[in-house]
Amino acid sequence: MQSQALRSPRSWGILILGTVCAGIAVALLLDTAFGVAPVDAVFSGISRQTGISVGTALIAACIVLVLFAWILGVKPGLGTVVSFFGIGLSVDATTWILDATDWSVTDNSWQVRLLVWLIAAPLLGFAAACMYSSGLGASPYDLFVQSLGRFHLSIPVARIIIDAAMLLVAFLIGGAWGIGTVGLMLAIPLFLKLFLPLVGRFAPHQSFEHPARTSTS
DSSP: OHHHHHTOHHHHHHHHHHHHHHHHHHHHHHHHTSOOOHHHHHHHHHHHHHOOOHHHHHHHHHHHHHHHHHHTTOOOOHHHHHHHHHHHHHHHHHHHHHHHTTOOGGGSOHHHHHHHHHHHHHHHHHHHHHHHHTTSOOOHHHHHHHHGGGGTOOHHHHHHHHHHHHHHHHHHHTOOOSHHHHHHHHHHHHHHHHHHHHHHTTSSOOOOOOOSSOOOO
16 A cells, blocks of 8 residues: 555645644644653753754654654654655744744733644644554654564554653653643544545545544654
């Protein structure tokens, strides 16, 4: 199926749309200061500790996740690499635009920040649906989760362990976790259930097994 997707311009279009939307969503979620997904909270913490941009931290950390998964026998697809580079660049580009326009979500009232969060959260779910539907490779996070199957862990159990570990790391290094982090953990699977059938209509192949829990990074 992946070889078919590699030859399909539509698959690449869906993937690129997903990466751009994911980058915009992550940047906006960060700016609301309500919290992001556990893995994105780690990226923001790395950025805070090192001084590099969030997008650069995302790309560097995803390279590590992909290599770790590959060592454990889970091979990435070409779309995996394209997706995290695209998301990282989109996060930084969106942040640059917000800075250039001298408008920050954080400087507004909590009502405005909540409104932006409520827009960015489903946008992130839509992005995840696009990237999954492209059929060009799992996200680095999903590859990492799958690699833990080598230790006889189910996907749900592996995700719980990884999310808990990510939250702990984010807390220790000052990542952007908060009430919104919990909200995203609960909402993203619901958004996937909503958006996958819609995006699947435009995908060149639609025989997907529903990813009950998926991350964009």
